[in-house]
Amino acid sequence: MRHLMSPLDFTTEELDKLFDLADEIEKNPEKYAHACEDKILATCFYEPSTRTRLSFESAMIRLGGRVIGFSDAGSSSAAKGESVSDTIRIISCYADICAMRHPKEGAPMVAAEKSGIPVINAGDGGHQHPTQTLTDLLTIRSLHGSLHNFTIGLCGDLKFGRTVHSLINALVRYEGIRFIFISPEELRVPDYITDMLREKGISYEEVIRLDDVMPQLNMLYMTRVQKERFFNEEDYVRLKDFYILDSSKMKLARNDMLVLHPLPRVNEISVDVDDDPRAAYFRQAQYGVYVRMALILTLLEINV
C-alpha cells in the first residue's frame, strides 16, 4: 500500500506514468467514469480549504466513486480531543482512500503510519502540499511541453508558502531548471531549501524586485501572502501588497511566459491579467482534477 506525503515519494518515472494517465483521462473522460464505482474517498480536512477539498471530491465523483468527510476540525472528533492516529484507524474502516489536510506539519505522515488505507497529504501546515505540486507539474508539462530546461520565478510568500516548497523539491529532480526567488526579506525561502540547492549545484537567485527579472522567466509562479501564517495583523497588512502582477509588468515578460498560481488569489494578480493568453492559473485548476483522478486510481491500484 502506498501513500503520498511528498512529491518525492514518486520517482520521476512514476510521475511520468501518472501524468500520462492524467493526459489519457483528459482525452477520454468517459472511459474512467465508472472506475471507482465501489470506492469511497474520505476527505479529512482539519482546516478550511474549499478548493483542494472540492478538487478531490470532484475527482472521485468523476471516477464514479463516493465521498465522505469533514471540512473543519470543529465538526470532527478532533474537537473532542481525538488524536490523528485514532481518527485514521476509524476512517480506515469507513473508506478506501483518505485525503487529509491538517494545520500541524507531519500530521498526514502520522496518519499514514497507522492507516489501513492509502493516505494523501492534502496540505500540512507550512510544510508540504504534494497534490498542488503534481497539479503544477502537470500544468507545466502540458503547457510548456516539458519538465526540463526552463527558468522559473517564484514570487510572494516563499517562507510559509508550502506550495512553493513542494514545487522546488519536485523540480530539482529535472535537468536544466533555474530558480529565481522573488520575495521581501521577511518572506524569503527557508535556509534548508537554499542549502539543498547549493548542495545539488542547482542555479538559483534571490531578488527583491519582480520587474528586474521578468524578461528572464519562462514561467512565473505567484503566491498569496496568507493571513493565517502570520502571528500579527500589522505584519500581514504591511506585506500583503508587496508584489502585484498587473498588465504593465506583463509587458516586460516573454511572449510565451506562463503565469501560474495555486489559487485562491487575493490581489497579487490583477484581474486585467486574466485575459492574457499567458495566464494559466485557471487551466491549472482543471489539471488539478485530472491529476487527482490519476492519483486516486494509482494509489487504489485500479487499472482501466
Place this chain on the structure above:
Amino acid sequence: MLNVGKIEEGFVLDHIKAGRSLSLYEHLQLDKLDCTVAIIKNARSSKMGKKDILKVECDIDTLNLDILAFLDQSITVNVIKNGKIVEKKELVLPRQIKNVIKCHNPRCITSIEQGLPHIFVLSDPGKAVYRCKYCEEKYSENA
C-alpha cells in the same frame, strides 16, 4: 585520589565533558543493563581540566554507542577485552534518533499528538544535520 578498578570486558568512555556522565548514562539506557557501571565525575584531566568517565562492564555487543556521536563527538570510546584496550571505537552518527531530542517547531504534529515519539533523521551526515521526521525542521540546540 579515588581509584576505580579496571574492567575485564566492556567500554571505558573517556573525555566526557565534566558533569555530562549522568545524562549519557540515561541516553545509553545503562539503567536497563544488569552490569557493573562506574560513574566518575570531575576526574582530573590534563587535556580538559576536569572530565567525566563512564566504565561499563558488559558484553561489547550489547551496547549501541552510536548516540554518543550525536551527543558529543569528542568522547573517546575504549573497547576493553581481557582487561586491555583492544580498540578505540570510531563513532558513527546514528541514521535516526528516537526520543533523545524534541522538535521545537510549534507547528509540528509532535507538539499535540499524544504518545508520538520524537524522531529525528540524519539528513546531512557531513554537517551532522538532523531533521524532524514529521515536519523536517532542522534540529538546533539553541531553538
